[in-house]
Amino acid sequence: MEKDPLYIQLYDHYKELISSGVLRPESKLPSIRQCASERMISKTTVEGAYLQLVAEGYVTSRPGSGFYVSSLDYEDITIPKESSYLEVYEKSKVIYDFASANVDYKTFNFSLWSKYIKHALRSEKRLISYGEPQGEYDLRVAISSYIEESREVLCSPHQVVIGAGIQSLLHILCSLIKHREKVAFINGSFNQGGAIFEDRGFETKIFNSIDENLNDLVEENVKIIYTSPSHTTPWGDVMPINTRLKLLNFAKQQDALIIEDDYDSEFRYYGRPVPSLQGLDGGEKVIYMGTFSKLLLPSLRISFMVLPIELLDLYKSKADLYNQTASKMEQIALCNFIKDGHLRRQIKKSRKFYMTKSRLLCNCINDVFKDKATASPGAGGFLIEMEVKKELLKKDFMKVCKEKGILIKDFYFKSGRENPCILLSCSGVTSEAFYPAMKFLKEIIFIK
Amino acid sequence: MEKDPLYIQLYDHYKELISSGVLRPESKLPSIRQCASERMISKTTVEGAYLQLVAEGYVTSRPGSGFYVSSLDYEDITIPKESSYLEVYEKSKVIYDFASANVDYKTFNFSLWSKYIKHALRSEKRLISYGEPQGEYDLRVAISSYIEESREVLCSPHQVVIGAGIQSLLHILCSLIKHREKVAFINGSFNQGGAIFEDRGFETKIFNSIDENLNDLVEENVKIIYTSPSHTTPWGDVMPINTRLKLLNFAKQQDALIIEDDYDSEFRYYGRPVPSLQGLDGGEKVIYMGTFSKLLLPSLRISFMVLPIELLDLYKSKADLYNQTASKMEQIALCNFIKDGHLRRQIKKSRKFYMTKSRLLCNCINDVFKDKATASPGAGGFLIEMEVKKELLKKDFMKVCKEKGILIKDFYFKSGRENPCILLSCSGVTSEAFYPAMKFLKEIIFIK
Numbered sequence: 001m002e003k004d005p006l007y008i009q010l011y012d013h014y015k016e017l018i019s020s021g022v023l024r025p026e027s028k029l030p031s032i033r034q035c036a037s038e039r040m041i042s043k044t045t046v047e048g049a050y051l052q053l054v055a056e057g058y059v060t061s062r063p064g065s066g067f068y069v070s071s072l073d074y075e076d077i078t079i080p081k082e083s084s085y086l087e088v089y090e091k092s093k094v095i096y097d098f099a100s101a102n103v104d105y106k107t108f109n110f111s112l113w114s115k116y117i118k119h120a121l122r123s124e125k126r127l128i129s130y131g132e133p134q135g136e137y138d139l140r141v142a143i144s145s146y147i148e149e150s151r152e153v154l155c156s157p158h159q160v161v162i163g164a165g166i167q168s169l170l171h172i173l174c175s176l177i178k179h180r181e182k183v184a185f186i187n188g189s190f191n192q193g194g195a196i197f198e199d200r201g202f203e204t205k206i207f208n209s210i211d212e213n214l215n216d217l218v219e220e221n222v223k224i225i226y227t228s229p230s231h232t233t234p235w236g237d238v239m240p241i242n243t244r245l246k247l248l249n250f251a252k253q254q255d256a257l258i259i260e261d262d263y264d265s266e267f268r269y270y271g272r273p274v275p276s277l278q279g280l281d282g283g284e285k286v287i288y289m290g291t292f293s294k295l296l297l298p299s300l301r302i303s304f305m306v307l308p309i310e311l312l313d314l315y316k317s318k319a320d321l322y323n324q325t326a327s328k329m330e331q332i333a334l335c336n337f338i339k340d341g342h343l344r345r346q347i348k349k350s351r352k353f354y355m356t357k358s359r360l361l362c363n364c365i366n367d368v369f370k371d372k373a374t375a376s377p378g379a380g381g382f383l384i385e386m387e388v389k390k391e392l393l394k395k396d397f398m399k400v401c402k403e404k405g406i407l408i409k410d411f412y413f414k415s416g417r418e419n420p421c422i423l424l425s426c427s428g429v430t431s432e433a434f435y436p437a438m439k440f441l442k443e444i445i446f447i448k
Numbered sequence: 449m450e451k452d453p454l455y456i457q458l459y460d461h462y463k464e465l466i467s468s469g470v471l472r473p474e475s476k477l478p479s480i481r482q483c484a485s486e487r488m489i490s491k492t493t494v495e496g497a498y499l500q501l502v503a504e505g506y507v508t509s510r511p512g513s514g515f516y517v518s519s520l521d522y523e524d525i526t527i528p529k530e531s532s533y534l535e536v537y538e539k540s541k542v543i544y545d546f547a548s549a550n551v552d553y554k555t556f557n558f559s560l561w562s563k564y565i566k567h568a569l570r571s572e573k574r575l576i577s578y579g580e581p582q583g584e585y586d587l588r589v590a591i592s593s594y595i596e597e598s599r600e601v602l603c604s605p606h607q608v609v610i611g612a613g614i615q616s617l618l619h620i621l622c623s624l625i626k627h628r629e630k631v632a633f634i635n636g637s638f639n640q641g642g643a644i645f646e647d648r649g650f651e652t653k654i655f656n657s658i659d660e661n662l663n664d665l666v667e668e669n670v671k672i673i674y675t676s677p678s679h680t681t682p683w684g685d686v687m688p689i690n691t692r693l694k695l696l697n698f699a700k701q702q703d704a705l706i707i708e709d710d711y712d713s714e715f716r717y718y719g720r721p722v723p724s725l726q727g728l729d730g731g732e733k734v735i736y737m738g739t740f741s742k743l744l745l746p747s748l749r750i751s752f753m754v755l756p757i758e759l760l761d762l763y764k765s766k767a768d769l770y771n772q773t774a775s776k777m778e779q780i781a782l783c784n785f786i787k788d789g790h791l792r793r794q795i796k797k798s799r800k801f802y803m804t805k806s807r808l809l810c811n812c813i814n815d816v817f818k819d820k821a822t823a824s825p826g827a828g829g830f831l832i833e834m835e836v837k838k839e840l841l842k843k844d845f846m847k848v849c850k851e852k853g854i855l856i857k858d859f860y861f862k863s864g865r866e867n868p869c870i871l872l873s874c875s876g877v878t879s880e881a882f883y884p885a886m887k888f889l890k891e892i893i894f895i896k
Contacts, residue, residue: 055686056686056688056722056723057690057692100577102578103576110570117566118565121562127558127745128747129548164749165773167771175647195769199648200648241520242505293578298576299577301612301774321643324749325615327774327775328749329748
């Protein structure tokens with residue numbers, strides 16, 4: 001560490017004398033000239049120290065008279081001490097991570113992305129200023145045309161709001177809809193948004209499905225519905241068109257709003273992504289939410305929402321209250337990346353990659369477990385569902401797996417099936433490790 | 449735009465027929481074989497189209513029988529139309545921006561920062577995963593040792609929480625303190641945090657000063673105090689040590705918490721930054737908040753807070769509910785930038801730069817306005833206060849300035865002074881433009 005400048009040393013010296021009570025309140029400090037000559041330092045140095053003491057209130061300057069020690073009120077204040085809180089930083093050892101929400105790094109072209117980041121770094125004039133609260137305008141243009149093409153979302157860039165993650169956006173949304181008190185979460189869509197709505201004092205309700213619970217939604221006077229129509233189950237089932245129409249009719253009749261959390265919608269292996277709910281009603285009652293964390297990089301914190309026209313004036317009146325949360329440099333890079341068509345290419349490539357990889361895992365499971373398990377890949381996503389012919393208890397099984405170093409995404413029982421199901425994500429394990437991993441899992445389940 | 453693959457064209461064709469009612473519910477689609485031979489396309493293509501129609505619910509597959517049109521419930525749904533909301537994108541012309549909150553780009557070494565970003569881009573394995581909800585551990589270590597050295601903040605990395613801007617962090621904080629209902633804002637510190645606390649349903653109160661309002665704080669049973677002790681006025685006055693001690697005593701006696709928003713604290717031209725309030729009480733009752741937006745780049749969205757021990761267990765139990773908002777790549781870059789000592793150097797350089805620049809502006813004002821105005825630079829920050837010897841009305845004056853293209857930070861009357869004061873920020877205007885700008889301002893004020 002560099003040594004402090006002389007005036008700071010002098011300031012520290014006096015501060016110590018005053019704080020400890022050696023120099024009593026109202027006592028006079030030596031004059032600047034006197035102090036300088038006694039210590040053989042310059043008057044400027046002494047003046048620096050004295051003015052700092054004055055600025056912080058340790059000393060009072062009385063013009064024409066000199067510098068006097070202030071009376072300090074230390075009574076109840078304990079002397080600062082090193083913070084003693086030290087947490088043991090433990091991380092259990094993971095050998096195979098089948099619970100991963102990360103992307104497989106083979107799917108991402110880092111050197112291409114680096115080029116776009118480097119290019120964005122050259123926008124010096126843009127980077128020295130705060131960004132638009134709503135997000136950079138050119139990125140909003142790029143997003144709105146991209147989602148129109150790929151997801152049939154109908155919107156203008158003025159309806160797009162950018163933020164660092166879905167949660168940041170939900171906070172803004174909550175401020176726009178706070179008079180609508182009851183939120184329904186459909187099909188396990190709770191995790192993403194639940195914490196925020198509960199924090200904001202909304203009443204949250206969880207429902208199994210639109211078809212079964214439509215009357216309940218009416219009776220309960222639900223005004224907000226949170227759902228992922230293109231991802232109603234972990235392995236990628238989509239909400240059928242009829243249910244979609246029912247839901248939109250409900251929203252219209254009850255003046256309710258639908259939050260369409262469209263995560264992972266691009267990853268349908270078979271066929272193309274199902275068009276959005278938002279596009280189906282022209283964006284009237286739907287708030288569409290998307291994110292680039294799964295499409296590109298989880299560490300890239302850029303998400304967006306498309307507001308319906310009815311919320312737009314209220315949003316515009318409040319927009320300046322909320323600073324933008326997403327990095328401007330990354331916004332600029334992403335904008336050009338999308339414009340140049342790389343996002344589309346990236347998705348195509350990832351889709352193909354995960355389709356192959358998840359099939360590899362399925363084949364491996366069937367090969368290793370033989371008649372003791374059946375595996376099926378989802379229509380979308382990174383996930384494989386595996387039915388195991390063995391009686392298992394969720395709690396025990398998950399615990400043993402964790403202890404042995406193999407992480408499992410989920411464990412559940414399904415109606416109509418005797419055996420328990422295990423959910424595996426294929427993105428966090430290399431395909432070379434599938435065989436050893438499955439042999440290991442088989443051992444855990446059947447030998448123990 | 450690329451042409452859609454054949455199976456999508458077929459899918460679109462049938463979707464259109466079904467949606468428009470040409471194909472009635474329950475009518476049977478031609479068999480896959482039949483359709484393929486009629487259209488002279490492959491069976492795989494037809495299967496692709498049919499399965500997509502099934503996935504979206506337009507068609508039902510009855511095994512052994514064939515594909516049937518579902519009955520759709522379109523009644524109330526209007527046909528999607530192009531969104532008609534088009535806002536006129538107007539931006540009034542600005543010639544001189546003395547209201548800027550940006551940094552002067554001369555203070556920032558872009559090529560150095562680029563090196564750190566490029567280096568961070570090479571951490572591929574780290575970038576493919578979601579970040580720690582609390583923020584990257586190595587950055588928290590770097591921050592805690594930096595603020596101990598520069599701001600005398602006492603903490604361990606486990607107390608540091610990182611987020612994209614102060615507002616994101618306040619949202620997390622609000623979830624930890626929601627039983628403490630009344631928040632007091634001192635000395636105009638309201639803007640930064642006010643919106644969030646009001647959103648979260650806290651009762652907010654604004655007070656002038658700790659010294660004058662200490663009894664009110666007790667009487668009102670205030671449990672949270674939001675203040676910027678190292679920046680109690682726009683031009684950088686600090687809270688005297690005696691007031692600090694009073695405030696800490698109050699917090700202890702009333703079991704209240706103090707939020708110390710330490711923005712701009714590093715920019716003291718004269719003397720060194722005043723040590724933090726947090727360090728004075730050993731971090732017991734103070735939540736310390738800092739940001740790198742002003743120190744480095746406003747577009748860099750990385751802020752942090754230091755939680756007191758009493759909130760730590762609650763935070764740890766809730767941490768996983770909130771995704772990290774700051775970009776991981778920028779966190780990695782910032783961590784190494786701090787470790788290599790560049791942050792300290794950057795601040796030293798900026799401090800010197802703004803000290804010179806704000807003095808230049810003062811000299812220019814005194815030179816141009818002669819006896820018609822007096823200017824004084826603040827002890828910290830980018831701001832200059834200018835007393836103008838002319839009767840002016842705030843509303844009129846600000847309006848005229850804006851019309852003429854010169855933006856002013858603030859306009860107010862001060863106790864003890866006859867004349868109005870104008871606040872100017874020197875960061876958004878180059879020093880070469882000071883003379884023409886001040887001549888222009890003089891004209892506006894005195895000639896009109």
